[in-house]
Every structure is written in structure tokens, then in C-alpha cells.
């Protein structure tokens with residue numbers, strides 16, 4: 001039996017200059033809270049240091065990189081860890097839902113509302129000209145902000161527990177995205193962005 005054959009369809013989100021689609025609940029063999037707990041436990045979380053204007057800072061979140069190839073992200077050279085059975089199951093679910101292959105995943109752990117990710121694009125050359133990225137979220141709902149590079153137009157999406165957001169086409173070329181800090185008391189959230197390094 002194919003675990004993922006009954007996959008609900010992704011719903012396109014209308015956006016210019018790129019592709020976005022959303023699935024409120026990705027079909028998985030375990031409840032979302034069990035996936036979140038296992039990801040917290042089983043991941044070799046790292047607090048990465050970044051250098052901004054010559055000053056060293058700890059990133060306001062924890063992260064981990066798993067995949068077949070290394071990857072440079074925000075100036076960091078991340079040594080990849082192998083896919084675990086859990087990550088491989090999540091990868092296969094993301095591939096079934098989006099129809100794209102992924103050989104790498106960046107995990108980000110937002111411990112509470114103070115953790116965040118600055119506005120950026122995932123447009124590194126090794127992702128190819130039109131990167132396909134499947135973003136899975138577990139735990140607390142956070143607002144995902146998109147900002148058009150030229151017009152400044154913004155779009156805000158609530159990334160809920162168990163959801164999948166697909167980013168494709170020219171989205172990375174034309175839009176920035178990020179996760180703002182919030183003063184609301186929030187629990188933990190883990191986001192996984194599955195990517196294909198060519």
C-alpha cells in the first residue's frame with residue numbers, strides 16, 4: 001500500500017511573479033505533535049554564529065542541515081548530516097504532495113516568539129534557476145511574510161501545525177520571505193524546508 005496515495009491536493013495561492021501553494025494538513029503516519037516531539041528530540045540542533053557588519057551574533061533560532069550535499073546558507077557553510085528515517089518519511093510525504101524531488105532539508109527550531117528569521121530569498125545557485133521548496137511546519141502557528149523585491153508589496157500567510165507551503169517558479173527571484181519576532185506568548189515551532197541541490 002502506498003502510504004501517501006490519498007494525498008489531499010495542494011491549493012494554489014494567487015501571487016504574481018512566482019508560484020505558491022498550500023496544504024493545511026500533510027498526510028503523515030503520525031500525529032503532528034508526535035512529529036514535533038521527535039524532531040525536538042532527535043535533531044542535533046545547533047546555534048549558528050553569523051557575522052553581520054564584522055560583528056558575531058548567534059542566530060535567533062536553532063538549525064540543522066541534512067542532505068546528500070553541503071550547502072551555503074546566509075554565509076554559513078553547513079556540513080550535512082544524513083537523512084534520518086523520520087526525515088526520510090517527511091521528505092517522501094513532501095515529494096508526493098508537490099511532485100518534486102528533494103535531496104536536502106534545512107530544519108529551523110523557533111523556541112518561542114522571540115526566535116525569528118530575517119527577510120531573505122532561497123536563491124543560491126545550487127538550487128537552480130527556479131528552486132522548488134517544500135516548507136513543512138509543526139507546532140505554534142507563525143506568520144510567514146513575503147515582500148516583493150521591487151514593488152515592496154507584502155503578503156502574510158499563517159503557517160499552521162502540519163501544513164505544507166510550496167514555493168516554486170520565479171518566487172525566490174522576485175520575493176523575499178521571513179518570520180518576524182512576536183511578543184505573543186507562543187510555544188515551539190519547527191519548520192523544515194526540503195530543497196533539491198543540483
Ligand SMILES: O=C(O)CCC(=O)C(=O)O
Nearest residue numbers: 106108122144179191193
Ligand atoms: O520558518 C519558516 O517558515 C521559514 C524558513 C525559511 O525561510 C528557510 O528555512 O529558508
Ligand SMILES: [Fe+2]
Nearest residue numbers: 120121122177
Ligand atoms: Fe527561506
